[in-house]
Amino acid sequence: MIPGVPDLSALWGTKAPAAPGRPSAPADGMDPADDAALNEVRRLLGNSLSMAGGPMEVAGRLRAALAQAQPTLFATLPGGPVAQVEQLAEGLTWLIHHVDQPPALVAGFGRLGMALAECGVAPQQLQLAGAALAEAMRAGMAAHGWRQDFDQAWRSTWQHAYEWIAHGMAAGRYQPMTWAAVVLSHELRREDLAVLRVRPYLPMPYLPGQFARVQVAEQPEVWRPYSLAGTPSQDNTFELHVRAKSWGGVSGALVHRSKPGDKIRVARAEGGMTLPGNQRELLLIAGDTGVAPLKALITELAVTGDPRPATLFWAALTPAELYDIDDIARIAAAAPQVSVVPVLTGGELDVLVETVASYGDWSGHEVFLAGPPQMLAVTGTALLQSGVPPHHLHYDTPE
Structure with missing residues (x-):
């Protein structure tokens, strides 16, 4: 162990979450010491990534190194070199934003394993990725900038990620496409x-x-x-x-x-806009048919008895566009911790932003956004400016 670098095996182990309806662990569903340790890992990963040139530069060096070591690897994956570098950069950013959420990490890397298996990638083709990632980071830093705690944090993180990817690959062989x-x-x-x-x-x-x-x-x-x-x-x-x-x-x-x-x-189901394992309160903001995934989340709260409070804002031009409000109100009635707030915007997104802001401070919430791209951009920017941490902001943009 390197002093100052937490033991990730203990933090990303197989702790069972609290049963629905029972008192949860403090703050985030974990012991405070575990929560602080994972925040420290995220700090090490984020700081080192910035010092190494940022996600795109590191992703470019990583792809080049992997392509040289495994010439057939990227030939099996969709997209050209530019698109693949962009996907690697998005993956690095996602990792840092979710490294303090073990259930999301396990599920996300498992799905990645299934997707890679569909493309014909074998687990052994990824064995060198951890060392290649550490080298891609080190190569972007000034002399003596690459520290032992950076190296330990990245290598340990990748070791667990590789295991979860391999499990996903194995599961994919027995699951229909x-x-x-x-x-x-x-x-x-x-x-x-x-x-x-x-x-x-x-x-x-x-x-x-x-x-x-x-x-x-x-x-x-x-x-x-x-x-x-x-x-x-x-x-x-x-x-x-x-x-x-x-x-x-x-x-x-x-x-x-x-x-x-x-x-x-x-x-197969895709996307990471799922309930986190922590017990932070939830802010849900939907526009148009973006209410569908958020309806799924409040349904899960109601069905399982999950006690965490959730507030759903559903933006619409007119009352007629609140096409599912009766069913959503029925779900909320079965889950007292869920509040539903219809917002008639008249086409002005500022109305939605101001309405959400008028309900209080959301900086400690997990935030889920679903709707048209412009709504995602405007509301996401406003929430970040109001103090919501980027890693608490969840949305999917399926192509």
Whole structure:
């Protein structure tokens, strides 16, 4: 052990979370000493990454080193060199933002392992990645800038990440890539928006807040991502909230031509916008069909008896656009710790920002954003400026 670097094996072990409804551990669901130790790891990783030139520079050096050591590795992965460097940079940033959230780390690297296995990557091809990452960091620093505690923090972090990736690769061999599913019900809530209830024929693993790509029979070559508004702890069904900009495409087929009994295919669940293992209070902000993944989160709170308070703001132009408010109000009624605040913006995002701010200080909350890109940008920026730490801000932008 290096003095000042926590033992990550103890912190990222297999502690069981408190049972729903029972008193949780202090503050973040962990002992205060563990929480402080993981914050120290995040500080070491973040500071060293900045000193080494930032995520993009380090990712560029890392890809070059791995490509030289494993010439076939990147040939099996999607995208060209530029896109792959960008993905590596995003991964480094995500790691630092989530290093103090062990459940998110385990789940995220497990999903990465499944995705890499689908691309044909073998675990042994990643064995050198930890050393290559440490070297990519060291090479970007001034002389004597690379410290022993930096090296220990990165190598230990990668050791655990590699194990979780390998477990994900192994699990991926026994899990289908897609599931056949049937449409149980189809409700046209607006002219351009429908809510479909779907049931896979076989149990499909996912976490509340995730999304999955969907294929319809009339366009078998196209897969379109939609959030899964449901929780696996219910009846193996979930909702798809679909808005169609036209009569064509997957969305057009689901909104305008789908009916009960239709068959669709659903790919593996993706995304990291899931409930964290800590017990921080939750701030949820939705726009339009972005309410779907947040509905899944409050449903999980209600079903499991999770006691943490949650406040959901749902922004809409008019009352008619609050297409699912009755069902969301029903869920909130079953979970007294959940509050729902409809916000009629009239198209002005400042109204949403001001309304959220008027409810108090959110800097200690875990924040989840889902909706149109402009809403994500405006509300995310405002929350960061108000003191919400970047690693407490969660959103997915599936392509």
